[in-house]
Amino acid sequence: MKVSIVGITGYSGLELVKLLNNHKNVEIASIHATKEIGRRLSDLYPYLSGVCDLEIEAFDAESIMDKSDLVFFATPSGVASQLTKAFVEADFPVIDISGDHRLPAEIYKKWYKKTPASEEILNKFTYSLAEFSDIQGKKFISNPGCYATATELALAPLVKAKIIDLDSIIVDAKSGLTGAGKALSESSHFVNVHDNYVTYKLNKHQHIPEIVQELKEFDNNLDHIQFSTSLLPVNRGIMATCYVKLKEPLSESEIEKIYQDAYANKPFVRIQKDLPELHNVIGSNFTDIGFDYNQTTNVLTVIAVIDNLVKGAAGQAVQNLNLMMGWPEDLGFTKTPSYL
Amino acid sequence: MKVSIVGITGYSGLELVKLLNNHKNVEIASIHATKEIGRRLSDLYPYLSGVCDLEIEAFDAESIMDKSDLVFFATPSGVASQLTKAFVEADFPVIDISGDHRLPAEIYKKWYKKTPASEEILNKFTYSLAEFSDIQGKKFISNPGCYATATELALAPLVKAKIIDLDSIIVDAKSGLTGAGKALSESSHFVNVHDNYVTYKLNKHQHIPEIVQELKEFDNNLDHIQFSTSLLPVNRGIMATCYVKLKEPLSESEIEKIYQDAYANKPFVRIQKDLPELHNVIGSNFTDIGFDYNQTTNVLTVIAVIDNLVKGAAGQAVQNLNLMMGWPEDLGFTKTPSYL
Amino acid sequence: MKVSIVGITGYSGLELVKLLNNHKNVEIASIHATKEIGRRLSDLYPYLSGVCDLEIEAFDAESIMDKSDLVFFATPSGVASQLTKAFVEADFPVIDISGDHRLPAEIYKKWYKKTPASEEILNKFTYSLAEFSDIQGKKFISNPGCYATATELALAPLVKAKIIDLDSIIVDAKSGLTGAGKALSESSHFVNVHDNYVTYKLNKHQHIPEIVQELKEFDNNLDHIQFSTSLLPVNRGIMATCYVKLKEPLSESEIEKIYQDAYANKPFVRIQKDLPELHNVIGSNFTDIGFDYNQTTNVLTVIAVIDNLVKGAAGQAVQNLNLMMGWPEDLGFTKTPSYL
Amino acid sequence: MKVSIVGITGYSGLELVKLLNNHKNVEIASIHATKEIGRRLSDLYPYLSGVCDLEIEAFDAESIMDKSDLVFFATPSGVASQLTKAFVEADFPVIDISGDHRLPAEIYKKWYKKTPASEEILNKFTYSLAEFSDIQGKKFISNPGCYATATELALAPLVKAKIIDLDSIIVDAKSGLTGAGKALSESSHFVNVHDNYVTYKLNKHQHIPEIVQELKEFDNNLDHIQFSTSLLPVNRGIMATCYVKLKEPLSESEIEKIYQDAYANKPFVRIQKDLPELHNVIGSNFTDIGFDYNQTTNVLTVIAVIDNLVKGAAGQAVQNLNLMMGWPEDLGFTKTPSYL
CATH class of the missing domain: 3.30.360.10 (Dihydrodipicolinate Reductase; domain 2)
Incomplete structure (x- = not known):
């Protein structure tokens, strides 16, 4: 399975790279940001040298849908709400790690002070606290804060x-x-x-x-x-x-x-x-x-x-991916905490 | 005014040195501990080189009463309770920073799991949360935790x-x-x-x-x-x-x-x-x-x-000293926080 | 392949658990320490709950050789030097992460101030800085500091x-x-x-x-x-x-x-x-x-x-294990640094 | 003696406040910055509530010379070089904590990549590593980095x-x-x-x-x-x-x-x-x-x-002030380190 990550330079995007590199069913097809377009991720973040040397691309919904089977949004609040429409309309799977698809539009506006996605789009998304949700086969997942x-x-x-x-x-x-x-x-x-x-x-x-x-x-x-x-x-x-x-x-x-x-x-x-x-x-x-x-x-x-960054963001997103796909919930996870 | 400090090598004892060095009405006459007797404080703690070069002495109530006008206890719990009797009987002023004179004997025993001072001694002490107490002229002060x-x-x-x-x-x-x-x-x-x-x-x-x-x-x-x-x-x-x-x-x-x-x-x-x-x-x-x-x-x-270490221990003890003596409450304090 | 770890409660021992849990060719057969015998590792270190629930055993060379194919020493200096003889005599593979088999006896004694292993034992060990060594088929490896x-x-x-x-x-x-x-x-x-x-x-x-x-x-x-x-x-x-x-x-x-x-x-x-x-x-x-x-x-x-703890201890030990066995040098490693 | 501080919101400026508050010969007459003009310093930095409630003023050389007897520059590099001329011409004492008066113009330009002060101004300043300088009576001091x-x-x-x-x-x-x-x-x-x-x-x-x-x-x-x-x-x-x-x-x-x-x-x-x-x-x-x-x-x-921030900036500046004035070198200093 191929996936794209939008918002690659944030902490959640980088953590997704780490987790997905270790997930045997998933390959990262493209990574996207609004800055540093054309630069290799490992040039910006030398800790990824030899680990993820993909180039950062500008966001382009069509291109993502061509290359991948699912897109993760790991963007700051107020971004995904403006970008998921194309995917929803194309019935292309989305996992949004940001807060943009968790709340009804009015409540979102009040607490986030940003423009919400339309109610129509919001209604397509399922909020998935992984331990309490049933999302196998679902396409649009809102990952908890x-x-x-x-x-x-x-x-x-x-x-x-x-x-x-x-x-x-x-x-x-x-x-x-x-x-x-x-x-x-x-x-x-x-x-x-x-x-x-x-x-x-x-x-x-x-x-x-x-x-x-x-x-x-x-x-x-x-x-x-x-x-x-x-x-x-x-x-x-x-x-x-x-x-x-x-x-x-x-x-x-x-x-x-x-x-x-x-x-x-x-x-x-x-x-x-x-x-x-x-x-x-x-x-x-x-x-x-x-x-x-x-x-x-x-x-x-x-x-x-x-x-x-793991259970609170990228990890639960991968757990949700596993649940969507009907894979074992812990597929691809190295379970031992780093501890120190 | 001359004071002695018992329990000099603990954090509260060392903080007292810092505060009292800056207090124009007070001079440290002797410092006491159970270890490192005879060594200079500044040899153990080089940050005090040239600042406090006193030698550490063993505890000796008589000697303290000879040299000083007041004794601070900055000892771990369970120590002051065993040592204040001589001072109380001699009506020699004591400020105990430890928890040993804050609670009735039974309650102390239950929570501290140590042998309490006698009720007679405990009754002589006044618990002084400095902002709410009236201790001018009092002799035996229990400093809050x-x-x-x-x-x-x-x-x-x-x-x-x-x-x-x-x-x-x-x-x-x-x-x-x-x-x-x-x-x-x-x-x-x-x-x-x-x-x-x-x-x-x-x-x-x-x-x-x-x-x-x-x-x-x-x-x-x-x-x-x-x-x-x-x-x-x-x-x-x-x-x-x-x-x-x-x-x-x-x-x-x-x-x-x-x-x-x-x-x-x-x-x-x-x-x-x-x-x-x-x-x-x-x-x-x-x-x-x-x-x-x-x-x-x-x-x-x-x-x-x-x-x-200051308001929660040595600082409030000096504030209580000021109140006992009828001096301005903030005498000897450098008021600006170190902040960073 | 089954391995035992001696010195499980030190940082290097615990890091070995993490690395070997992720290594598909290796299973931890037993873990050893001098304290907490009989307790589950995960009771002492709750971060390992459900990850490594083995019980800690006392050291016993015979029992280790029965259960395992190789033993790691992750002990403080001065310990492995006293314990590796039985394994060497039985030609049973050892990787010593401690400093006990890195130096000639006299030099060890001078710098470590501990009793060295015999020169005979020391001569059997190969110091393996992994990038510069050739240890395939070797049995006794001394891991660098x-x-x-x-x-x-x-x-x-x-x-x-x-x-x-x-x-x-x-x-x-x-x-x-x-x-x-x-x-x-x-x-x-x-x-x-x-x-x-x-x-x-x-x-x-x-x-x-x-x-x-x-x-x-x-x-x-x-x-x-x-x-x-x-x-x-x-x-x-x-x-x-x-x-x-x-x-x-x-x-x-x-x-x-x-x-x-x-x-x-x-x-x-x-x-x-x-x-x-x-x-x-x-x-x-x-x-x-x-x-x-x-x-x-x-x-x-x-x-x-x-x-x-990784390249400087447990990680290089696993890398050395891979080299000894002729496996790919990076087998079992999740290569992405945790970074933050 | 009255002093003004230019660059009050930087770390060195704030540290000067702390040190000078404790210096019996000195009073802070005015504080200056390029931002937050008119606000009380203690509103920006609540740790100074009740300690320094002066209002921040815009820089104005005339006003400083009216109110004060000496000015400290605690500005980022490239600022003091543009502002000291008025003081030098008026023979008004300056201590510059920044790097702007430490080097000849050409060298400054090369290493700081900023516009230097004129050689004429620079020549008036004495670099004063306090332990090796002799600045009593000098008026223009460049404080070391x-x-x-x-x-x-x-x-x-x-x-x-x-x-x-x-x-x-x-x-x-x-x-x-x-x-x-x-x-x-x-x-x-x-x-x-x-x-x-x-x-x-x-x-x-x-x-x-x-x-x-x-x-x-x-x-x-x-x-x-x-x-x-x-x-x-x-x-x-x-x-x-x-x-x-x-x-x-x-x-x-x-x-x-x-x-x-x-x-x-x-x-x-x-x-x-x-x-x-x-x-x-x-x-x-x-x-x-x-x-x-x-x-x-x-x-x-x-x-x-x-x-x-002390010996490396504001403290040495006060030490230099003491030396300029012929006061005891350690006047106004609480000598005990905070240590922890």
């Missing part, structure tokens, strides 16, 4: 089991800097990040409506979550620390059973006895989940960790 | 104003590694901390009873808080992110007024318009507090940041 | 080409903390490493005699090198910055040709147009080499970067 | 003593990111710096001619040095590792005497028994120097460390 992936995987089993006070959900999520993208800004300057810890977009992060929308699938009474996002001085990794009040006290084993049942046969979710730390999933597509229940306060703390 | 300082300063005004649901308090606190002390352990090995983020002692941190005890002073109905502690891959700094539900919605200016009133004339607390980041207080005795109220969820997020 | 690998690959082509003043070689090498091993010490405590840069073992590093010995293979007139080692506040990666004076000025293209010729058909060495940075090889078995010649000073600066 | 300060202080005693082979000098210098300034660029993006180590401007760094020019003062036969500069993933600190061959072997005590004599009565240079590490000087104006002589290679390694 990084914070959203960690948070939804932590909370969905609890919401589904209807054991928590829906008004009590508070998520304190932290991300490494690759989650903030490659754009140059004061907030990504080394000196401002190193030895610092900064909470940003409090109550304004664009993944909030996506998380509410997805959790609502499991209990329609859920209307809002309290969600904070902070930047950790690391490159990769997200931890979503979720605090919820239980309707009734539960034992540790009852809670564990809810998670074990929810993720039985899911190769990329691991329920941990201890609270998971960031290191444990770096470089892998795993989501590690652990929890602790405090009888004194009736608060259940659930912690989920992912690698934001 | 680092996490406790940030959390109490963030929450006390709200608890006192009786505007929050006391059952709703959730604190997600993060600390740099100096907060975990100098002991060698897997959890302080560079490789295990760098690029990682680890939540530890969830619901078990020994500062929990101290925070509850102090906040109870402001509303006796408060019985518990949900409190989590994590290690940030930085050396210094604590951020306490506090989530509370309001009894009734309030405007931003009403909330700000509560804080401004609580900390009027307090030189080391700064109420910020934006959420404070760690950098802003590093190297200083400031506590910066900011907040954001979410009308959708009715959650008020309050963030307090401190330098754990 | 991490600093030594980077330095030798940077300098060997120049020494071999006899274009440099041998008395002029100065190497300023820097390593991430995993290079210093897992032992707890002041020098590996997070607070002492973070935001710091420390030069250690100047003129005393045990890789010095190994480098001299190997470079001497290319020009017997070489007797010494000036070599400094420092700790970078990162987990992985070594940069060896080498300064040499040329006998006669050379053009950039003449120098490049020397390197291109030396490493033609070597899949894991990449000659770069620009100076290589640490990121470019992290997570891979690549050695990236770049250089710059200063006509004013007649100094040629050559920079080589490797991932100390 | 950060790399240059560390390198010159390490090498000047050796060059002066005429004990080294001048053709053998190789300096491998490393700096934290504040040394690279605040401009946004790929090379200062957090993700590209963190966990990385990058050598840049090899043989092209603009401090090279400044170092050669200053060392030539001590031995006119010195014509060049080999000098490399790399970025450490830390905010502050420079280590200059200098390698030189001795003309004749010397004992450790002979070498130490050369340094002790050179820096007798210099309060900010500390000769260390062990090799100095970065931590030891952070937050202070100290230069720590240590060395090690290798008899086998005849290479003397000298390591100097400084805080690039």
